[in-house]
Amino acid sequence: MISRTVTVPADGRELVGDLAVPAPARAAVLFAHGSGSSRHSPRNRQVATGLRTAGLGTLLIDLLTEAEERQDLVTAELRFDIPLLGRRLMAAIDWLGAEPATRNLPLVLFGASTGAAAALVAAAGRPDRVLTVVSRGGRPDLAGDALDAVRAPVLLIVGGRDHEVLRLNQDAARRLHAPHALHVVPGATHLFEEPGALEEVTDAARRWCDERLSAAAR
Structure with missing residues (x-):
């Protein structure tokens, strides 16, 4: 297992991430965190x-620097700057493509909340690099026109009791031209804090990735 803290250059900044790659690895998963969260998110780490x-x-990365995080705590503006977050996610995709431990691995983007929109923007911007996108309690609607341009298959995972986000995901799914599926976790709210909810998220994501990897190998 390779496990280390890394820095990824993006927009003239240095983004900090935690890289962990088992041996052998079948793919790499790049996590894009949601509004007000970070690479230390207990849900994404689980x-x-x-x-x-x-x-x-896995690469769990902070798409904002510490200074930007402090600014965002006051203004709450950067967490909703989807073009900025998408560009930085693309920089992380490029970094993974050059990193010896991951450069030959298929790439999965895993976005939560607003990070899901950034993941879709990045998938549209790097169509030849992204195998698939997984969204957990995401806001794909915030990806705008990128929804129409995504070519990679998309899995949308939403809590059954997260009613407004479920509606937004259903609307976004209708705009996707790429293969996609909507997985609803019964009884779960936005943060999937209910017993067994995150385990179902993990199982659904793992099965989806297995299917995409198998399809790519055929």
Whole structure:
């Protein structure tokens, strides 16, 4: 297992991330965190741990610097700057493409909340690099015109009791031209805090990635 803290250059900034790659690895999963969150998000870290047991490497990265995080706590503006977050996610995709441990691995984007919109923007911007996109409680509607341009298959995972976000995901799904599926976790709210909810998220993401990897190998 390769496990280390890394820095990724983007927009003249240095973004900090935690890279963990089991040996052998079948793919790499790049996590894009949601509004007000970071690479230390316990929910994404739990999902990442589950995916690594299935042979998938993970990169959990902060798309904002510490100074920008402090600014965002006051203004709450940068967390909704989807073009900015998408560009930085593309920089992380490029970094993974040059990193020896991941450069030959298929790439999965895993976005939560506003990070899901950034993941879709990045998938549209790097169509030849992204195998698939997974959204957990995401806001794909914020991706705008990128929804129409995404070519990679998309899995949308939403809590059954997260009614407004579920509606937004259903609307966004109708705009996707790429293969896609909507997985509703019964009884779960936005943060999937209910017993067993995150485990179902992890299982659904793992199965989806397995299917996409199998399809790509045929």
